[in-house]
Amino acid sequence: NAGVTQTPKFQVLKTGQSMTLQCAQDMNHNSMYWYRQDPGMGLRLIYYSASEGTTDKGEVPNGYNVSRLNKREFSLRLESAAPSQTSVYFCASSPGIKGLFFGPGTRLTVL
Amino acid sequence: AQSVAQPEDQVNVAEGNPLTVKCTYSVSGNPYLFWYVQYPNRGLQFLLKYITGDNLVKGSYGFEAEFNKSQTSFHLKKPSALVSDSALYFCAVRDGPGNLFFGTGTRLTVIP
Numbered sequence: 673n674a675g676v677t678q679t680p681k682f683q684v685l686k687t688g689q690s691m692t693l694q695c696a697q698d699m700n701h702n703s704m705y706w707y708r709q710d711p712g713m714g715l716r717l718i719y720y721s722a723s724e725g726t727t728d729k730g731e732v733p734n735g736y737n738v739s740r741l742n743k744r745e746f747s748l749r750l751e752s753a754a755p756s757q758t759s760v761y762f763c764a765s766s767p768g769i770k771g772l773f774f775g776p777g778t779r780l781t782v783l
Numbered sequence: 784a785q786s787v788a789q790p791e792d793q794v795n796v797a798e799g800n801p802l803t804v805k806c807t808y809s810v811s812g813n814p815y816l817f818w819y820v821q822y823p824n825r826g827l828q829f830l831l832k833y834i835t836g837d838n839l840v841k842g843s844y845g846f847e848a849e850f851n852k853s854q855t856s857f858h859l860k861k862p863s864a865l866v867s868d869s870a871l872y873f874c875a876v877r878d879g880p881g882n883l884f885f886g887t888g889t890r891l892t893v894i895p
Binding site for chain 1 (some may be wrong): 794815817819824825826827828829832882883884885886887888
């Protein structure tokens with residue numbers, strides 16, 4: 673039981689490049705989330721998926737797209753990376769009101 | 784909208800002393816409150832939650848939190864701090880369908 677896994681762990685992009693962050697969970701959770709963590713700002717929700725086939729915007733969705741490929745997988749795509757998207761990205765899943773289970777994170781630097 | 788505030792960016796405490804990390808909340812309706820801990824270069828780990836029931840909630844690693852409705856607070860506590868407790872602590876409140884709104888975090892340093 674791996675929990676929530678994320679790939680890659682680290683990534684460096686140039687401004688304008690695109691990339692997809694992958695996330696998978698093996699806990700059979702319906703809900704999945706993408707957060708970004710920036711110093712002094714805590715975690716901010718980018719997008720979430722309450723169930724397979726649905727996605728909704730969070731607090732900071734601009735510049736991102738998501739795909740809920742199936743119940744296990746929830747990917748985050750940066751179409752044209754900007755320096756402001758330099759951050760640590762966390763994927764999480766949830767069975768409901770019991771809280772969130774987080775992946776180890778992806779550290780992204782955009783030059 | 785629901786929100787939480789962590790008024791202290793940094794808390795220092797001597798090993799063996801009691802520790803408190805503060806959190807206040809603002810919600811409409813009944814609050815679902817959580818504490819998470821983040822160790823360096825790791826994801827967040829669940830410590831404890833308050834949904835309903837006893838105001839004193841016990842969690843992982845000897846931590847506990849006291850829910851105080853009149854003061855809208857949910858402070859994290861531990862009777863005797865360990866150096867290994869040094870980490871970043873986040874308070875969170877349920878906001879919407881399963882989502883959590885996180886505070887800005889408090890860095891706890893336990894001094895040997």
